[in-house]
Amino acid sequence: MAILETNNLRKQYILGAHAVDALAGVDFVVQKGEFVAIMGPSGSGKSTLLHLLGGLDKPSDGEVTLAGQALSMMDDNEVTLVRRHHIGFVFQFFNLLPTLNTEENIALPLIIDGKKLRDYNDRITALLELVGLSDRRYHKPDQLSGGEQQRVAIARALVTEPAMVLADEPTGNLDSKTGAVIMDLLRTSCDEMDQTVIVVTHDARAASYADRTVFLRDGCVVREIVCADIIDPHQRLSLIMEAVESLQI
Ligand SMILES: Nc1ncnc2c1ncn2[C@@H]1O[C@H](COP(=O)(O)OP(=O)(O)OP(=O)(O)O)[C@@H](O)[C@H]1O
Numbered sequence: 001m002a003i004l005e006t007n008n009l010r011k012q013y014i015l016g017a018h019a020v021d022a023l024a025g026v027d028f029v030v031q032k033g034e035f036v037a038i039m040g041p042s043g044s045g046k047s048t049l050l051h052l053l054g055g056l057d058k059p060s061d062g063e064v065t066l067a068g069q070a071l072s073m074m075d076d077n078e079v080t081l082v083r084r085h086h087i088g089f090v091f092q093f094f095n096l097l098p099t100l101n102t103e104e105n106i107a108l109p110l111i112i113d114g115k116k117l118r119d120y121n122d123r124i125t126a127l128l129e130l131v132g133l134s135d136r137r138y139h140k141p142d143q144l145s146g147g148e149q150q151r152v153a154i155a156r157a158l159v160t161e162p163a164m165v166l167a168d169e170p171t172g173n174l175d176s177k178t179g180a181v182i183m184d185l186l187r188t189s190c191d192e193m194d195q196t197v198i199v200v201t202h203d204a205r206a207a208s209y210a211d212r213t214v215f216l217r218d219g220c221v222v223r224e225i226v227c228a229d230i231i232d233p234h235q236r237l238s239l240i241m242e243a244v245e246s247l248q249i
């Protein structure tokens, strides 16, 4: 079943006399439970696509359909609620609130939704265990390493048990070992919670965790590599590396 679909998705930014076609007609379908990576050169439209998929921004033309519902048919409030209840976001710069401790940062999407932290103790305990931060529950972000902060951000993205997780370069500021931990976490939540995961990345190694990698160039999808049936991680990586080299990303 398709959880997400775009039709002829376009985004044009106008700056003075200049128009930039950040997305120039993207048709993209993601199945429920699929793990998709998006790669492409800097400026190819990856973040723009992720923002449109998550209803953080509106297309200039075309449509995003989420679980059968066209985002353009909803008003801003409805889009906000869909986003809050069904989508978890992870950004490159963890976006944690400095005054909140780990459990409060994780619970933030629930608190924003008017829920009480104490009613979700068990869920937060389980998430802390999942991301390996049970002993950092009361630490503030500045008392955590970059990798730990990113794991908090992932737990926060999962706390509403969203159908879909959208991550923009979640390993961009981490060393390769910590990056692998983060990708493992996303892979696990996809496999065990039937979550749909879409990750923008510059890193072929990160993309090799995905079932499918979509390559963007100049706002268009130019290639797709399906890895779902390839078990050998080296083979997955070399297929993606080949595409990266041939597309000169
Ligand atoms: N708010 C904006 N106003 C004007 N132009 C923008 C805006 N946001 C993005 N762009 C332009 O749209 C194009 C696509 O940007 P986008 O951020 O989606 O690229 P990207 O693939 O995520 O790049 P990177 O890998 O560097 O993060 C770029 O040429 C960028 O300069």
Ligand SMILES: [Mg+2]
Pocket (backbone or CB within 6 Å): 046, 047, 048
């Ligand atoms: Mg980007």
